[in-house]
Amino acid sequence: MLQTRIDDHAPTSRESMREAQEIFYKHLKRVGLKHTDQRDTILRTFLETRDHLSTDELFRLVRKKDSKIGFTTVYRTLKLLAECGLASAVPFPDGMARYEHQFNRRNHHHMVCTECDASVEFFSPEVNKLEEEIGRKYHFDATRHNFQIYGVCEDCRKKSRRAI
Amino acid sequence: MLQTRIDDHAPTSRESMREAQEIFYKHLKRVGLKHTDQRDTILRTFLETRDHLSTDELFRLVRKKDSKIGFTTVYRTLKLLAECGLASAVPFPDGMARYEHQFNRRNHHHMVCTECDASVEFFSPEVNKLEEEIGRKYHFDATRHNFQIYGVCEDCRKKSRRAI
DNA sequence: ATGAAAATGAAATTCATTTTCATTTGGCAT
DNA sequence: ATGCCAAATGAAAATGAATTTCATTTTCAT
Known part of the structure; x- marks a missing residue:
């Protein structure tokens, strides 16, 4: 989805990125899940965006960084991110599920x-x-x-x- | 979807109903479509509601009035109603397409x-x-x-x- | 290092939405 | 009123996003 920004925020900074990762991994630990490279890559990719991404759009971005990561993993990770508040679903009239990251935004x-x-x-x-x-x-x-x-x-x- | 109302509007009045029908039939004429009993029934049923209805929920209501009307017709009529502004899609986080009527609301x-x-x-x-x-x-x-x-x-x- | 629990990803499934198509119907022209 | 034809209908099929399944691989606590 095409998107313009009227503000001039820099992309998520390195420190913020780390902070977000910490939130994510604390959440994983809390619910007894594991730390994996795929989840790392997906979170990082997601934080670098500023759009409302469908699962498939995020999947395409993730694939550029690691072509072995599957759609299903992106789908499941996005749900985990939503669970711990780092992502939130934005309902658009086109009906497709779209997420945007909520870290400092x-x-x-x-x-x-x-x-x-x-x-x-x-x-x-x-x-x-x-x-x-x-x-x-x-x-x-x-x-x-x-x-x-x-x-x-x-x-x-x-x-x-x-x-x- | 369960829904409460904090206001106390009466359901769409007879006159408003007629007014809405007129809007609908003018729209149909404008785009070269025909007046049918099914469309009539569907519009009336829709106006009697105040909820955010999925296509299927409206279909169930319509079926009570005329069990011969099919899902497809309800689906298509809902799109027509949206076209002429009588219905509008309300994006909810559950992802299902939901409409509410906009007549005087x-x-x-x-x-x-x-x-x-x-x-x-x-x-x-x-x-x-x-x-x-x-x-x-x-x-x-x-x-x-x-x-x-x-x-x-x-x-x-x-x-x-x-x-x- | 080992093994139990979890993660992964390809494929299959589910389910709402949309399209197709054979048949019926509305409404204009005669 | 009658015929015509474009549009409407609705059952069934197709589509496509979302979700689940399952065989295999990986993580991590011990």
Whole structure:
């Protein structure tokens, strides 16, 4: 999925990477699972991205680093990452399961163009305030939210104007 | 999907129903499609709901009214309804395609319990303001949005406290 | 080093979604 | 009203993403 960023974050730094790995391996230990090279490679690959990746998209990236890693392993590792909060599923209207990594990236949202599927990230602290307020009001212990705005981007608007 | 409502809207009124039907049939005419009893039944059934229905769930409801209507027809009609804006897809984390009708029901949002999947509707005019502002800022022609808060509901919190 | 438990990955399975196709139906033209 | 034909229908088949199975390999505590 095409994606633009309006902010200018550097890719996950080496130290953050290590920190995330630690979270992952603590989780593995806690539930009695093992440390493997494949899981290492998959986590690293995932942290290097900033998109909403389908399992297959991540698999393709992983394969570039180690062509022997299978789809199934990527699929299962992504679930583990979601379990320990490093990844989270982003429901998109195309129905395919997409994940994005959550390490040091909370509180951003997406604007999706319904013509070309391009998406733009934006940050809005107000949304976080709302989450909190509404949780309190309805006695929910709110942990996260999902906010997407759909519309038509400038490019597509121009294109369709030209087409008339 | 279990669902609670915190507001107290009456089900779609007879007049609104007729209005929605008119929108639907104008759309059909516009794209050269025909008026059928099946489509009528499916639209009516859909408008009577207030949940996020999967195609299969709507099919089951429709079947109660006319057992001869097939799944495929419900599936296709739901797409038509989405085309003319009477239905819209709500992406949920379970990945199944779910629709809710949009007739006189814009601007509501959902809080979803991650334990029991129950959902509660809430209304927040602030979110609409945000949609507008952000659209303007990033030159998107914003048409709709999707806002869901995930958390643990009061009941599940009580249950898990008891379990300890 | 050894062995039990877990991981891996290819292949098979499941299941929602979508398409195909033979038949029926709606609605315009006559 | 009747005929025509494009569209609709629905059963069945196809598709494709997600998940499970299972034989083999690897990890790691001892």
